[in-house]
Amino acid sequence: MESRQRILDATVEIAGERGYDGTSIAAVSAKCGLPASSIYWHFQDKDDLITPLERVTAMAANVARSLVDAPDFLRLGLMLALERRPTEPRGRTVFLRVREITHQKITEVLTTLFPGLDEAAVHTLAVYTVAGADGLFVHRKVTGDAVDLVALFERHARLVHDAATRMAAAR
Known part of the structure; x- marks a missing residue:
């Protein structure tokens, strides 16, 4: 559950700065420090x-x-x-x-x-x-x-x- 929250927190921060188009799985991965596979474990796609x-x-x-x-x-x-x-x-x-x-x-x-x-x-x-x-x-x-x-x-x-x-x- 902690990793999911880290992913969501990173996503909100990035989306707030860059908007939808500027938000990517790679950017979220870099921001939260978790691999893309962890993001896809919790979420189907962007x-x-x-x-x-x-x-x-x-x-x-x-x-x-x-x-x-x-x-x-x-x-x-x-x-x-x-x-x-x-x-x-x-x-x-x-x-x-x-x-x-x-x-x-x-x-x-x-x-x-x-x-x-x-x-x-x-x-x-x-x-x-x-x-x-x-x-x-x-x-x-x-x-x-x-x-x-x-x-x-x-x-x-x-x-x-x-x-x-x-x-x-x-x-």
């Missing part, structure tokens, strides 16, 4: 290696950048979501609708990238993805830690991708 992972990490990075640029939406939304009042504030309704749309989009991406996963597995991963993102945001706010939220979201996306890959392979 598309299997880069396309789904690059897509989910890019999405995660975009979400994180949005949260860094406008943190009050999530902060206020989470506060409203946790409160129960006799009359629902409109802001809570809007926030919950945005969360529902986010969940649906994550579900669509997971279903597209991992067609072998059943509905229950996709749902579990989508819930985990949103909850993990919430946790990363809350941790940063609660602790005042100046941790790079974009990097954390990218790591979270890679972990979800890896979990989905393992779950699909086990089916």
Whole structure:
């Protein structure tokens, strides 16, 4: 499992610098220090290696950048979501609708990238993805830690991708 993560980390770094066309199995091999045969042990080809992972990490990075640029939406939304009042504030309704749309989009991406996963597995991963993102945001706010939220979201996306890959392979 460690070699797979080294391969994925190297791929994300290279693809981030050079893009899809500039990323090759040879470049990934050189970056991670593993032979090409190790890469092919885990991944069929370049598309299997880069396309789904690059897509989910890019999405995660975009979400994180949005949260860094406008943190009050999530902060206020989470506060409203946790409160129960006799009359629902409109802001809570809007926030919950945005969360529902986010969940649906994550579900669509997971279903597209991992067609072998059943509905229950996709749902579990989508819930985990949103909850993990919430946790990363809350941790940063609660602790005042100046941790790079974009990097954390990218790591979270890679972990979800890896979990989905393992779950699909086990089916």
